[in-house]
Amino acid sequence: MVGRRLPPEPKGAEITPPALYARRREFLKQAGGFLATSAGWGAGLTWLSERGAADPAPVAKRLSPSPPPPGSASPWSSLVVSPESLPKAEATPFDAVTTYNNFYEFGLSKSAPARAAGSLKTTPWSVRIEGEVKQPRTIDLEDLLRWFPLEERVYRMRCVEAWSMVIPWVGFPLAALLSRVEPTSNARYVAFTTLYDPEQFPGQKSDVLEWPYVEGLRLDEAMHPLTLLAVGLYGNPLLGQNGAPLRLVVPWKYGFKGCKSIVSIALTRERPKTTWAAAAPSEYGFLANVNPAVDHPRWSQRTERRIGQLERIETLPFNGYADAVAHLYRGMDLTREF
Amino acid sequence: MTVARRAWLVPAVLTGTLVPFGVLAYRAATSRLGPNPVATALNQLGLLALTLLVASLLATPARLLTGAKWPLKLRKLLGLAAFFAALLHLAVYVVLDQGLDFGGLARDVVSRPFIAAGFAAVLAMTPLALTSTRRALQLLGPRRWQALHRLAYVAGVLGVVHYVLRVKAFPTEPALYGAVLGASFAVRAVLGRHARSS
Numbered sequence: 001m002v003g004r005r006l007p008p009e010p011k012g013a014e015i016t017p018p019a020l021y022a023r024r025r026e027f028l029k030q031a032g033g034f035l036a037t038s039a040g041w042g043a044g045l046t047w048l049s050e051r052g053a054a055d056p057a058p059v060a061k062r063l064s065p066s067p068p069p070p071g072s073a074s075p076w077s078s079l080v081v082s083p084e085s086l087p088k089a090e091a092t093p094f095d096a097v098t099t100y101n102n103f104y105e106f107g108l109s110k111s112a113p114a115r116a117a118g119s120l121k122t123t124p125w126s127v128r129i130e131g132e133v134k135q136p137r138t139i140d141l142e143d144l145l146r147w148f149p150l151e152e153r154v155y156r157m158r159c160v161e162a163w164s165m166v167i168p169w170v171g172f173p174l175a176a177l178l179s180r181v182e183p184t185s186n187a188r189y190v191a192f193t194t195l196y197d198p199e200q201f202p203g204q205k206s207d208v209l210e211w212p213y214v215e216g217l218r219l220d221e222a223m224h225p226l227t228l229l230a231v232g233l234y235g236n237p238l239l240g241q242n243g244a245p246l247r248l249v250v251p252w253k254y255g256f257k258g259c260k261s262i263v264s265i266a267l268t269r270e271r272p273k274t275t276w277a278a279a280a281p282s283e284y285g286f287l288a289n290v291n292p293a294v295d296h297p298r299w300s301q302r303t304e305r306r307i308g309q310l311e312r313i314e315t316l317p318f319n320g321y322a323d324a325v326a327h328l329y330r331g332m333d334l335t336r337e338f
Numbered sequence: 339m340t341v342a343r344r345a346w347l348v349p350a351v352l353t354g355t356l357v358p359f360g361v362l363a364y365r366a367a368t369s370r371l372g373p374n375p376v377a378t379a380l381n382q383l384g385l386l387a388l389t390l391l392v393a394s395l396l397a398t399p400a401r402l403l404t405g406a407k408w409p410l411k412l413r414k415l416l417g418l419a420a421f422f423a424a425l426l427h428l429a430v431y432v433v434l435d436q437g438l439d440f441g442g443l444a445r446d447v448v449s450r451p452f453i454a455a456g457f458a459a460v461l462a463m464t465p466l467a468l469t470s471t472r473r474a475l476q477l478l479g480p481r482r483w484q485a486l487h488r489l490a491y492v493a494g495v496l497g498v499v500h501y502v503l504r505v506k507a508f509p510t511e512p513a514l515y516g517a518v519l520g521a522s523f524a525v526r527a528v529l530g531r532h533a534r535s536s
Contacts (some may be wrong), residue, residue, distance in 0.1 A: 030346045037350035042357030049358050049386040096373035163374060208507040279507065298452045298503055307373045312437060
């Protein structure tokens, strides 16, 4: 159309030669290919290699010990330090205790429980006492906390995976509860069951183990004064990743015996079918006493890495509690009954 | 002066491969490997070695499936990177995890299939890394070189076995590596024979 003035034609010398123009496009293509490929491959490889490995600290930042419940009526204000305790100075740091956990109900990695534990609702909470007891009943956690004075007990915790911690638990002896509910003369074992609720425990949607998690003890082990029902650690209520609100602690046995988030305590005549022993009977026994002389079929149990220390340390028979518990197993061949 | 169409490919994959090593080194240097840093480093390096090894073994099936030649250009780089990661993995195990307790190490290699498989995988990869140069290929001759480099399959299988034997329950991850490796062998077996006979 008329009336529109075109800009002047560029002079010949100003026009980019076609070869150079093509090279620029070529350069951009190459640079783009390089950047996209190196970034994509680098990110993918990093992601793949970090899956499954316990991932690092950012988790810890979101955690802090929740303040102790207010009011003088709180059972927490009158913690008795048990004579069974190790010195508290030896305890593994709170951040490690609360971010490095095996709790497959929340996922398989060590950091998954700390990340996922928010989905667990621990109030209200009640525990069924059932089986061979004179009065089967369901007890609210609050009542349990009123019944028994809480103690602080600093115990070694030895995982079957050859690492260990020292944890200042808060709880009461299981024996106190069992005596109160009165087992019948038929009771020979105690079975503990973790809450089954895949909405709260997303790990239960995968069938990596048979759910719900069940652990068990012989009655004499359950009545032993070292056996603890824990409701807290480091002076505060348990966090989800540590098995809130109620868990078992048996310090001379491998950590997997310590059933978490317990909803049922049943006294039985027969030995309960416990989760790991059922999943891999050649690797995990019912007793599961810490024993440096009996290796896991796939790895050595002679030494352990105490979380927070670089050097491995020797694993002690019965995790250092032999004087208190070895008599329970007198006459048994512990290489066969492991 | 023209530049080859995919001149960027090998440098790009090399750069990307260095990323996880760099991230791990940075986290180690700044104490960000979590409460059990030795185990974290060990696990990440092991997974990295296995991922890179499986990736290098995917080059041939990728070529057979697509007809593209570029996957083969990456095979040597990925294989060498896998060997490098495996050596670091072994070094962390021997020095940091076992604290140079060679008696205990010897016992472990002999009595534990899980350790033995990992050790054998590194042994299988060693001659491949040593003969990865063009000069070695010329010295050995292509047929012998290729026969020797079939050890890469052995290393891949040993790596997956090592991983499967390590885990406690049976999560999907090791099974996935095994499945990818199995699929790559299947492609090779079917299409490779077809390619040779036609």
